[in-house]
Amino acid sequence: MLTNQGETHLNATATMPLVSVVIPMYQAEQSIQKTLTSVVNQQYRPLEVIIVNDGSRDRSIDEVQRFIAAQNTDYITFKLINQPNRGVSCARNVGMRQAKGLFIALLDADDEWLPTKLERQIGILRANPAIDFLGTNRNGEYWKRWLFKKFQHLTPISAHLLLYKTFFVTPTVIFKREVLDKTGYFDEQQRYAEEGNFWIRVCNEHHCVLLNESLVITGDGKPNFGFSGLSSNLKEMEKGELKNMRLGYQLGVVGFLEYVFLVFYSLIKYIRRLAIVKLRR
Incomplete structure (x- = not known):
């Protein structure tokens, strides 16, 4: 407690x-x-x-x-x-x-x-x-x-x-x-x-x-992503996040169906980030 x-x-x-x-x-x-x-x-x-x-x-x-x-x-x-x-x-x-x-x-x-x-x-x-x-x-x-x-x-x-x-x-x-x-x-x-x-x-x-x-x-x-440093490379960041999803599945944190959902969820967030970065320019 x-x-x-x-x-x-x-x-x-x-x-x-x-x-x-x-x-x-x-x-x-x-x-x-x-x-x-x-x-x-x-x-x-x-x-x-x-x-x-x-x-x-x-x-x-x-x-x-x-x-x-x-x-x-x-x-x-x-x-x-x-x-x-x-x-x-x-x-x-x-x-x-x-x-x-x-x-x-x-x-x-x-x-x-x-x-x-x-x-x-x-x-x-x-x-x-x-x-x-x-x-x-x-x-x-x-x-x-x-x-x-x-x-x-x-x-x-x-x-x-x-x-x-x-x-x-x-x-x-x-x-x-x-x-x-x-x-x-x-x-x-x-x-x-x-x-x-x-x-x-x-x-x-x-x-x-x-x-x-x-x-x-x-x-x-500054913004959390798409600005400078490692976080500016959105594609590589997404690869890293997908690897983390797979880690969660391998550790048994989520089952297979939820893992698949998480992958789609992550890809949607990635597309959203790309759109936000494009609008900033």
């Missing part, structure tokens, strides 16, 4: 640094300092920040090093890892394997956390120890309902629901590090919609919840 008790008042144990922040970085010289500033400005201080540079060719590394050098505090450990370009899933996995915290929080190099983000999540995780994985809203979102699903302040999210809509966005999530022991890591062979693949596997085996508060700004508030 979920409870709101203690959400805003962390107990003595929860005030200790418990969180490892993992940030994959590629060509992020324009945004990485703003992203890191949002971490340092958290009212709940993380234990460490692990930045994995995935073969950037711009001045991203210089910007990170300049930011770290400017910090006059020793309460957060910064670790910068350099690797050849191997993709965002590999970069996240490398960072997560290095994590020492009891919880892992993911953040992308062009996104920002509001100052209370970690404090709100850690408070809820401590008050509700059964929660393994906790996401939030972003960019001012608030959910009252989606189709027949009613949303509360804390709403359980199942793998089945995620096959219809991805309610978790990478920079909003925090989870127990032990989740990786059972579920494993991001699929490094899947470049698009890779986070959906991971969420489905996690939610199929763990208690996952959405905190119905907007605590993150993603991509400077």
Whole structure:
């Protein structure tokens, strides 16, 4: 049973640094300092920040090093890892394997956390120890309902629901590090919609919840698809989503008939996205 008790008042144990922040970085010289500033400005201080540079060719590394050098505090450990370009899933996995915290929080190099983000999540995780994985809203979102699903302040999210809509966005999530022991890591062979693949596997085996508060700004508030970055490649995104549908079927989350329905549902959404992008131009 979920409870709101203690959400805003962390107990003595929860005030200790418990969180490892993992940030994959590629060509992020324009945004990485703003992203890191949002971490340092958290009212709940993380234990460490692990930045994995995935073969950037711009001045991203210089910007990170300049930011770290400017910090006059020793309460957060910064670790910068350099690797050849191997993709965002590999970069996240490398960072997560290095994590020492009891919880892992993911953040992308062009996104920002509001100052209370970690404090709100850690408070809820401590008050509700059964929660393994906790996401939030972003960019001012608030959910009252989606189709027949009613949303509360804390709403359980199942793998089945995620096959219809991805309610978790990478920079909003925090989870127990032990989740990786059972579920494993991001699929490094899947470049698009890779986070959906991971969420489905996690939610199929763990208690996952959405905190119905907007605590993150993603991509400077730009549209969620068809604008820039990986999300701009709608065709490849659709292939990734269809792979995730197949994963749900293989895991037994849905039966064959519902899987077929989901494929058609996904294709309809893909056509809608194409139309929206065309209208923007």
